[in-house]
Amino acid sequence: MKSFDTIVIGAGHNGMTAANLLARRGQKVLVLEASQVPGGMATSSELAPGYSIPSIAHSLNGLDDKTIAALGLAGAGLRFEPDPLPTVCLLPAADPLVLPNGYAAPIPGMAGGDQKNWQDLLGSLSFQAAILKQFIASTPPQPRERSFQLKAEGLKAALKMKRAGKSELREFLRMVLMPAADVVQEAEIDRRLAGLLSFDATLGIAVGPRSPTSILGLYYRLATQTGQPRVPVGGMAAAMNAFHQAGVAAGAVFRFGTPVRRIVVDGGKVTGVVTEGGEEIGAATVLSAISPVATFGSLVGSRVMDTGIVRDVRSIRTKGNVTKLNLALGLRPTFKGAGNGATRLVFAPSVDDVERAFNPSKYGELPEAPCFEAILSAAGDQSVPAGAAYLSVSVQNTPYDLRSGWKKGRVALMKSVMTRLEQFSPGIAKAVVAAETLAPPDIEERYHVPGGHWHHGEWQVDRLFFNRPVFGAANYRAPIEGLFICGAGTHPGGGVNGLSGLNAAREILGAVR
Amino acid sequence: MSMKAAGAASEFWRNPQWKSPFHDRIEALMTERHWYDWAGYAAPEIIDDAELEYFAIRSTAALFDISPMVKYSISGPDAEQFLNHLTLRDVSKLKAGRVQYTAWCDDDGQVLDDGTLFRFDDSTFRLCCQERHLPWLMDTAFDYDVTVREETDEIAGLALQGPTSxxxxxDAGIDVSGLKPFQIAVLPKSLGRGHISRTGFTGDLGYELFVDRKSAGALWDHLWQHGTLRGLRAIGYHALNIARIEAGFIVANADFVTSETALRSNRPRLPDEIGLDWMVDLTKPHFNGKRAIERSRQSKSRREVLVGLEIEGNEPAQHAIVYHAKRREVGVVTAGIWSPTAKRNIALACVDARYETGDNLWVEIYALRELRYHKLMKRARIVERPFIKLPRRTLTPPGDF
Incomplete structure (x- = not known):
């Protein structure tokens, strides 16, 4: 039987991040991936001949320079488009609002008062998010075992805020669990920006802007997406290939097309894995970088786990609510406000529109006017034929358990989004060469993520920090010796930032030392 | 659970206690009218005379209604594996027709309850206990081919304890001459569908009978009729409690706080902290709390121990504080009585584990004498449990008294 120090299950970007770091520290690492390519939900696939389109995730906004350096990604070919990614807010019966560089720059043509309110709100949210970042980028303390560390971290953060002025701490404690709608309303920002922030705060989470705690999603975005929004040269597949190549260069062994059937546990200890092909591979440490529900439910099985944690894992809300529409277009469509570079289009005209789109999802229905974001490829993008383009659309509030069924739902959703796009770019429907609709059940099937959730499990306050994925396993350790977990379902959550992979690798190195 | 026992549901609020199938018979005998709440049922504390009731246990025969005991039916191909996951002891060693005293823990190794596990055949069990656990049992069972059903109000139970039992x-036509301790036999069909086991909570010769609810009244009457010449007496919990302390048995939420009912996070106990360490079978591949118990043993983090105390004098030490060298507070008495059979002042106590073998232990008893407290500081010695050992408890065939 072959044997490794650590077996990583899943070559998503977090699994590859951890494998890379462990290999750099001299470990013998094997990465097993079910599909034929690296990247999991963050890669691209060929939708039509010559069209490589981001399958699910379509930007690398969360990946910071420190991580890129630590993994040697630049050496493995990761490059970013030099131009910042502008955001174009599509508005019915009005000119679009253009943010040339995400939230970063002043908004051209916006009046002084509105501009100031916008900058003030961003300033205070960014300040608070920067303090949250120290928690996001490290392993959550376990309240039971290391209460001292928890107190120390909390104190450090409180001190930082206190030093910035005593009202900052009070302000943070007041705002942290507010509805996003109330935050933007009291800041009196432009209603178009209020719509954008409401959308950004709630995309991928089953809340509306008027739901309590919905501002958390915005903090997460701000804390993980510092600096400029980034689009990788060559698309998501190129970025994931860089992760793969960097891992190989670090010494990790990758095997694709090798799904794992189960994690072998003997007397409470991990001894290795068995692949679907029946091959047993030994390792004292296994890092499962897939959905924690799949890890515990399918690969480990509840028979070797205690009832309490099984109960907690089963209560993770895994049902996704984002549908991905991928469009291969024969011509690059024109949208007012969009230039030649890659562009982010957002349809979320106001807080009311975002909230109204959320309401039906509670009852298993599709919104009448869905809100969405879309990435329009740059003119001259190499991942599509010359003169062509792709549009990669994430539509929110599309519930996993659609009452009318997804067979009808896919058609209805595509139709309503196309009608909306047609409104802003007449003729776009005719340019469609190929299209696919990946509803949550499709994402579940294709990526082996129970529920088809972006974050592998709801990213809400009851499942964050030391409760993510569940209390007792938030330090990336499963309650089985030698078994570790990372990925979107663990702290801090989804997004292409590699943080859970980084944290988990650190924990593994700390445990074997 | 249905509310059949409570009568008309609309009137339930007037007296929100269920009635056991023996309620009317007990009520007819009861002169003390002293009821208490046992898991939602009205249960007798004293029927007519607590002392005579106690001596019926030790000298003749006593009949105690155990119908309120929480009972779960557990059956199916995976029942044994499920129970091995749930409980501390190895269920594969429990043969069909036998009973096992056992306990179960949560993920942190903290005891959820103790109870008795009856194995009727390979795949059919009954678990009897103090607290209700259906959600925990169902969540443990979810990956096993097993059916878990609460049957508390469907099965009536009687404990018949004492030398003449x-x-x-x-005399009543039930042959128990070959029945060994912890063994189960089927009741004669004429008495209804049920079992008899040589088990009990008194440390004496004794049996427990379980029948379907509709046969309950007839079973009571049948035993009562044959009890006249054997000194049979219906008893309440007061008498039983004295007997069980003498036998050294613990009661959940009296001698320890169960994990699910504790309000304070430091109150639940590991098996090792309440004298149940002998149950923990670490050779089993997995069971709930195994990892936590192993870790606690490795790190020697056991905080408390449950011990038997013999205390000088004759004043019961119920809930007294235990001191070391009369000064340092090191524990509390959970149950204290003057033992009529041992003729000693005995107690069960939770004590700081560092004083497990230490002497120089004292208990401070506040004895109320006509509205004035007499503070007694009495010497306490840690002694073996049980406090009394009766050969007739285990003798097979049993004595013919």
Whole structure:
């Protein structure tokens, strides 16, 4: 039987991040991936001949320079488009609002008062998010075992805020669990920006802007997406290939097309894995970088786990609510406000529109006017034929358990989004060469993520920090010796930032030392 | 659970206690009218005379209604594996027709309850306990081919305890001469569908009978009829409690706080902290709390121990504080009585584990004498449990008294 120090299950970007770091520290690492390519939900696939389109995730906004350096990604070919990614807010019966560089720059043509309110709100949210970042980028303390560390971290953060002025701490404690709608309303920002922030705060989470705690999603975005929004040269597949190549260069062994059937546990200890092909591979440490529900439910099985944690894992809300529409277009469509570079289009005209789109999802229905974001490829993008383009659309509030069924739902959703796009770019429907609709059940099937959730499990306050994925396993350790977990379902959550992979690798190195 | 026992549901609020199938018979005998709440049922504390009731246990025969005991039916191909996951002891070693005293823990190794596990055949069990656990059992069972059902109000139970109990049963047409301790036999069909086991909570010769609810009244009457010449007396919990302390048995939420009912996070106990360490079978591949118990043993983090105390004098030490060298507070008495059979002042106590073997232990008893407290500081010695050992408890065939 072959044997490794650590077996990583899943070559998503977090699994590859951890494998890379462990290999750099001299470990013998094997990465097993079910599909034929690296990247999991963050890669691209060929939708039509010559069209490589981001399958699910379509930007690398969360990946910071420190991580890129630590993994040697630049050496493995990761490059970013030099131009910042502008955001174009599509508005019915009005000119679009253009943010040339995400939230970063002043908004051209916006009046002084509105501009100031916008900058003030961003300033205070960014300040608070920067303090949250120290928690996001490290392993959550376990309240039971290391209460001292928890107190120390909390104190450090409180001190930082206190030093910035005593009202900052009070302000943070007041705002942290507010509805996003109330935050933007009291800041009196432009209603178009209020719509954008409401959308950004709630995309991928089953809340509306008027739901309590919905501002958390915005903090997460701000804390993980510092600096400029980034689009990788060559698309998501190129970025994931860089992760793969960097891992190989670090010494990790990758095997694709090798799904794992189960994690072998003997007397409470991990001894290795068995692949679907029946091959047993030994390792004292296994890092499962897939959905924690799949890890515990399918690969480990509840028979070797205690009832309490099984109960907690089963209560993770895994049902996704984002549908991905991928469009291969024969011509690059024109949208007012969009230039030649890659562009982010957002349809979320106001807080009311975002909230109204959320309401039906509670009852298993599709919104009448869905809100969405879309990435329009740059003119001259190499991942599509010359003169062509792709549009990669994430539509929110599309519930996993659609009452009318997804067979009808896919058609209805595509139709309503196309009608909306047609409104802003007449003729776009005719340019469609190929299209696919990946509803949550499709994402579940294709990526082996129970529920088809972006974050592998709801990213809400009851499942964050030391409760993510569940209390007792938030330090990336499963309650089985030698078994570790990372990925979107663990702290801090989804997004292409590699943080859970980084944290988990650190924990593994700390445990074997 | 249905509310059949409570009568008309609309009137339930007037007296929100269920009635056991023996309620009317007990009520007819009861002169003390002293009821208490046992898991939602009205249960007798004293029927007519607590002392005579106690001496019925030790000298003749006593009949105690155990119908309120929480009972779960557990059956299916995976029942044994499921129970091995749930409980501390190895269920594969429990043969069909036998009973096992056992306990179960949560993920942190903290005891959820103790109870008795009856194995009727390979795949059919009954678990009897103090607290209700259906959600925990169902969540443990979810990956096993097993059916878990609460049957508390469907099955009536009677404990028949005392030296003349075997002879009484023989007179009543139930042959228990070959029945060994912890063994189960099927009741004669004429008495209804049910079982008899040589088990009990008194440390004496004794049996427990379980029948379907509709046969309950007839079973009571049948035993009662044959009990006249055997000194049979219906008893309440007061008498039983004295007997169980003498036998050294613990009661959940009296001698320890169960994990699910504790309000304070430091109150639940590991098996090792309440004298149940002998149950923990670490050779089993997995069971709930195994990892936590192993870790606690490795790190020697056991905080408390449950011990038997013999205390000088004759004043019961119920809930007294235990001191070391009369000064340092090191524990509390959970149950204290003057033992009529041992003729000693005995107690069960939770004590700081560092004083497990230490002497120089004292208990401070506040004795109320006509509205004035007499503070007694009495010497306490840690002694073996049980406090009394009766050969007749285990003798097979049992004595013919």
């Amino acid at each position: 075997a002879a009484l049963l023989r």
